[in-house]
Amino acid sequence: MRWLVLLTALLLAFPVTAHQQKIAISTISHNPRTNLLEVTHRVPLHDAEHALKSRGAKAPDIVANVETRRMFARYVSNRFSIGQEEADPVELLLLGSEIEGGYIYIYQEASSPGPGTELLIFSGIMTDIWSRQESRVNMGSGTHVETLIFQAGDRPKLAILP
Template sequence: MRIVSGFFLVLIAIAGLTGPAAAHRQPTTETTIAPLDDGTLGITHRFHTHDVIRILLADPDIGQPDPTDLEHQARFALYVAEHFEIARPGEDGLQGQPLKAGILGAEMAGDYFFVYQELLLPAEVDALWFRSTLLSELGEQWNSRLNIETDSGNGDGETIRSASFSSRSKWEKIEY
C-alpha cells in the first residue's frame, strides 16, 4: 500500500509541475509552403485555437469569438493575409515588389486552426522574401516558423528550407 501511495504522490507532483508550464505556452504558428503541380505555391498556416481566439478578441466587431463560425474564420484568414507577406527580389537582390497570396479558406481541426492560401509563382523567380508578424499582438514571446518544401533538383526529392520570425525579425530571403 505504501508503494502505491508513493506512486500517486509522484504523479501528483509531476502534474503540478506541468500545469504552470502549459499555462505559459508560447504563441506559435507554423507555415508550410509547397509547390503544386499547376505552378502555384500552396501555403498552409497552422495555429493553436487558443491563439486564434485571443486575436479575434481584439476585433471590435466580434463579441465572443467562435473559431467554428464561418464569419470568424474569414476574419482570421484576412488577419493572416495582412500579417504574412511575400515579395519577389528587387533588382538589387533585396526585398522588392510584394506578391499577394489569395485566400483559399480556413478550418478548425481539434486544437488547431488552419488557414490556406495560394500564390502563383513567377516563373523567373528563384528566391522569395518573407515576413511574418503573425501573433505579434500577443506579446514579445511569439514565434512564427516557416518551412518551404522545394525540389532539390538532383533527383533526391524534396528539400526543406526554414526561417523563424520573432519580434526582432525583418524580411528573410529564401532561395529554392
C-alpha cells in the same frame, strides 16, 4: 486548510492543457503540377481566439462562428507576405480555412515564380500581439526544408524556393 494544500499540490502537479503555445507554422511549397505557390498556415485555436480577443473581438469562437474564423483568416493573410527583392509582393489569394484537431488551418495560393527563385518572406502572425510569439515558415517539403523563424520586430528574410 489541508484541502487547500492538497488542491494547490494537485494544480501544480498537472499542467493546464489550455494554454497559449505562442507558435504559428506556415508552409510554402511550389506545386509543379499546377505551377502554384501553395501556402498553409497552422495556428493553435486557443492562440487564435486569444489573438482576436486582444484585437477587440468579444467572445471569439472560431469553431462555432464562421465569421470569426474568416476574421482570423484575414488577419493572418494581412500579417504574411512573399515578394522578390525588386518586384511587387506576390498577390496571395486567400482560399479559406478549416478546423482540424486543436488548430485552424488557413490556405493561400499564388502563381509560382518557380524553384530556385529567391523570395523575401515575412511572417508577423501574432508577433504584433505577443512579444514572445514565434512565427515559423517552412519552405519546401520532404527532406528539403528550410525554416525561417520570425519574432516581434523582425524584418522580412530571404530564402530560396526549393
